[in-house]
Amino acid sequence: MLKVRQTASSPQPSPPKAEREQTPRPRCSIWYEDQKWLCRDCGQQFVWTAKKQQHWFEVLKLPIQVRALRCPTCSRKVRLAKAAQKAHMAEVARRPRHPNEGFFKSSSGRKAKSES
């Protein structure tokens, strides 16, 4: 049992393709570039910076198809509004339920059925 085990693959790695030199950008990773967009809310042109894109996709792990829709000013407004809404919802959840809540729900459901 002194036979030398032969490796299935050839010992020499295949030489890198010459065409690789034509593409300096790494193919596997995303290349970020500053992009100009029109804000969906105010219509102003804004720059979606490469740095921000990287933050979105690598830090926040957003889906790659996500695009900036609003300028920084408008997106901040939306963020604040969302935060305010969240705080409001949390406050509502903390509040005791209305004693008649169940009654309103069931009566409205029955009403819709009978009307149709």
Ligand SMILES: [Zn+2]
């Ligand atoms: Zn805007």
